[in-house]
Amino acid sequence: MNNRFLVLGLFAFTITFNSSPSQAWQTATLERPASVSQQDRLSNTASSKMNMIASVHPLATRAGLDAFAQGGNAVDAAIATALTLGVVDNYNSGIGGGCFILIRNSAGEFFAIDGREMAPSAAHKNLFRDVQGSISGPSRTGALASGVPGALKAYGQAVEKHGRLSLKSALRMGAKAANEGFPITRAYADNLQGTKRQMSRFPATAKIFFREDPSSKQIRPYEFDEKLVQKDLAATYANIAQKGTDWFYHGEFAKATDKWMKENGGVMTFEDVSNYQTVDRTPVRTTYRGYEIVGFPPPSSGGVHVAQVLNILEQFDLKQLYDDEPAKMYHVVAEAMKLAFADRAYWLGDPDFVEVPLGLIDKNYAIELAQRIDLSTVVASQHGTPPNADSEFFERHTTHVAAADADGNWVALTTTVNTTFGAKYVIPGTGVIMNNQMDDFVAIPGKPNAFGLVGGEKNSVEAGKRPLSSMSPTIVLRDGQPILTVGAAGGPKIITEVLWAIINHLDLGMPIGEAIAQPRLHHQWAPTDLLLESNFDPNVVKGLTSRNHSIRRSSGMGICQGISFDPVTKTFTGAYDPRTTGKAMGQ
Ligand code: DON
Numbered sequence: 001m002n003n004r005f006l007v008l009g010l011f012a013f014t015i016t017f018n019s020s021p022s023q024a025w026q027t028a029t030l031e032r033p034a035s036v037s038q039q040d041r042l043s044n045t046a047s048s049k050m051n052m053i054a055s056v057h058p059l060a061t062r063a064g065l066d067a068f069a070q071g072g073n074a075v076d077a078a079i080a081t082a083l084t085l086g087v088v089d090n091y092n093s094g095i096g097g098g099c100f101i102l103i104r105n106s107a108g109e110f111f112a113i114d115g116r117e118m119a120p121s122a123a124h125k126n127l128f129r130d131v132q133g134s135i136s137g138p139s140r141t142g143a144l145a146s147g148v149p150g151a152l153k154a155y156g157q158a159v160e161k162h163g164r165l166s167l168k169s170a171l172r173m174g175a176k177a178a179n180e181g182f183p184i185t186r187a188y189a190d191n192l193q194g195t196k197r198q199m200s201r202f203p204a205t206a207k208i209f210f211r212e213d214p215s216s217k218q219i220r221p222y223e224f225d226e227k228l229v230q231k232d233l234a235a236t237y238a239n240i241a242q243k244g245t246d247w248f249y250h251g252e253f254a255k256a257t258d259k260w261m262k263e264n265g266g267v268m269t270f271e272d273v274s275n276y277q278t279v280d281r282t283p284v285r286t287t288y289r290g291y292e293i294v295g296f297p298p299p300s301s302g303g304v305h306v307a308q309v310l311n312i313l314e315q316f317d318l319k320q321l322y323d324d325e326p327a328k329m330y331h332v333v334a335e336a337m338k339l340a341f342a343d344r345a346y347w348l349g350d351p352d353f354v355e356v357p358l359g360l361i362d363k364n365y366a367i368e369l370a371q372r373i374d375l376s377t378v379v380a381s382q383h384g385t386p387p388n389a390d391s392e393f394f395e396r397h398t399t400h401v402a403a404a405d406a407d408g409n410w411v412a413l414t415t416t417v418n419t420t421f422g423a424k425y426v427i428p429g430t431g432v433i434m435n436n437q438m439d440d441f442v443a444i445p446g447k448p449n450a451f452g453l454v455g456g457e458k459n460s461v462e463a464g465k466r467p468l469s470s471m472s473p474t475i476v477l478r479d480g481q482p483i484l485t486v487g488a489a490g491g492p493k494i495i496t497e498v499l500w501a502i503i504n505h506l507d508l509g510m511p512i513g514e515a516i517a518q519p520r521l522h523h524q525w526a527p528t529d530l531l532l533e534s535n536f537d538p539n540v541v542k543g544l545t546s547r548n549h550s551i552r553r554s555s556g557m558g559i560c561q562g563i564s565f566d567p568v569t570k571t572f573t574g575a576y577d578p579r580t581t582g583k584a585m586g587q
């Protein structure tokens with residue numbers, strides 16, 4: 001039991017929720033949003049024997065804790081948290097976006113729910129080659145940038161099949177935050193400021209996120225700590241609570257989307273939204289030094305490449321390399337990342353449309369790749385040819401929620417509208433920010449996407465196809481029991497962030513909070529630079545430069561959340577990324 005949260009719990013109060021146009025929907029109990037305690041500022045972790053939830057926003061974490069308090073399990077907590085993030089952190093994720101949910105239930109079974117967006121039925125390979133560029137390009141801003149959103153359907157199915165409470169209950173805290181408003185974080189304000197030019201193109205969007213400045217009387221985006229109220233989104237949540245996800249997929253939301261698309265040059269139709277389906281996939285599994293790593297399969301590239309890099313790294317004694325000279329270990333990890341990302345660009349795409357060779361996570365293939373790594377210098381790399389690859393087939397924002405409970409339910413949920421505020425527009429009257437996930441396809445061959453990623457035919461735009469993702473919700477087992485879960489935001493850096501959390505925790509023995517806080521490096525093959533966070537030890541930088549890496553610095557690299565479990569003390573430790581606000585809580 002974490003005492004400081006017990007104390008916060010004493011301030012619970014009761015409110016009446018009435019954002020639904022038709023009715024006072026429900027009475028909710030919510031902890032008073034308290035200022036962050038001193039202890040919290042000093043630590044990015046919390047511990048509990050009962051359960052744990054970690055996210056990037058204290059209000060969203062509290063929604064998860066509330067689900068636990070009402071008798072919900074880790075799935076209920078994760079979905080309540082995700083739906084609240086869709087309100088208080090909706091520049092990163094929301095029901096206008098998509099998600100991957102990896103669940104391990106108390107019986108030890110795994111489920112991978114694919115709620116990734118789908119390209120509309122009128123989309124085709126030349127969609128973005130045919131249209132002339134507008135601000136940020138049509139694959140990033142405006143009507144064509146959006147895939148059919150899948151997050152809500154996946155959330156609904158997760159709760160229905162694996163939770164103990166209801167979707168209605170999971171929506172409650174988010175609805176309250178939308179209805180009553182909440183003070184926006186500095187990151188939220190910065191992201192609004194950074195996207196104001198694109199957002200102001202869409203009047204219904206500007207109406208929600210911009211206000212008149214009290215002194216200058218000018219219209220401007222909301223600023224840090226100002227209270228943002230989202231009545232339309234509150235009504236949307238209330239409608240879904242009352243009528244279920246059908247309101248979204250077969251009712252008012254689908255109709256409003258169809259209408260807006262027709263008026264704004266989009267191609268998404270009522271039928272596209274109605275036809276959206278989640279897919280139950282089989283997780284990707286590998287072993288790593290006696291642990292079992294369970295990840296999300298394609299159309300995520302995360303599970304495959306986390307597994308592939310770990311398979312390569314298993315050929316090295318990382319701890320020994322680190323003890324010899326830390327730069328040696330960082331060099332090997334960077335070279336392994338580079339090899340994996342070269343394969344990613346070439347081999348990965350939606351498995352419902354293209355063949356993704358499973359040989360990518362073959363242990364012998366990893367040995368072959370490991371042999372290409374030179375401890376003293378960088379080596380130029382191209383994609384390899386994994387076993388059983390059939391040559392006939394050649395052809396910036398997110399958030400992660402981690403949850404676990406003492407019954408053995410674990411959830412790793414990564415959800416996104418893609419870059420900040422997605423495609424920068426809301427469907428009028430709904431408050432729902434739509435994703436710009438179409439940019440995760442190879443929109444124009446040879447042209448890097450928002451994350452500098454290039455790709456091949458396998459990830460080209462096709463009707464009904466899901467764009468390749470880097471989201472990597474991961475659960476790690478020892479002797480069949482979960483001992484760690486991690487996931488992250490940051491485009492392709494998600495894969496490397498998850499790798500660092502695993503390496504730092506399992507190889508270097510760091511507690512989860514420290515493993516996440518450590519400076520990270522990232523290589524994605526193209527561009528060829530090695531990206532290093534600015535707080536790296538200068539000796540490591542020197543060691544990497546002497547091995548001929550071309551180094552670029554970055555002030556912060558993604559946001560990662562995780563939970564570890566100590567089987568001896570039977571204690572969960574949840575951690576959020578100190579690179580941003582966040583909160584981990586358990587009962
Ligand atoms: O699915 C993907 O890989 C991307 N759409 C994720 C975007 C992301 O993480 C943005 N965060 N900074």
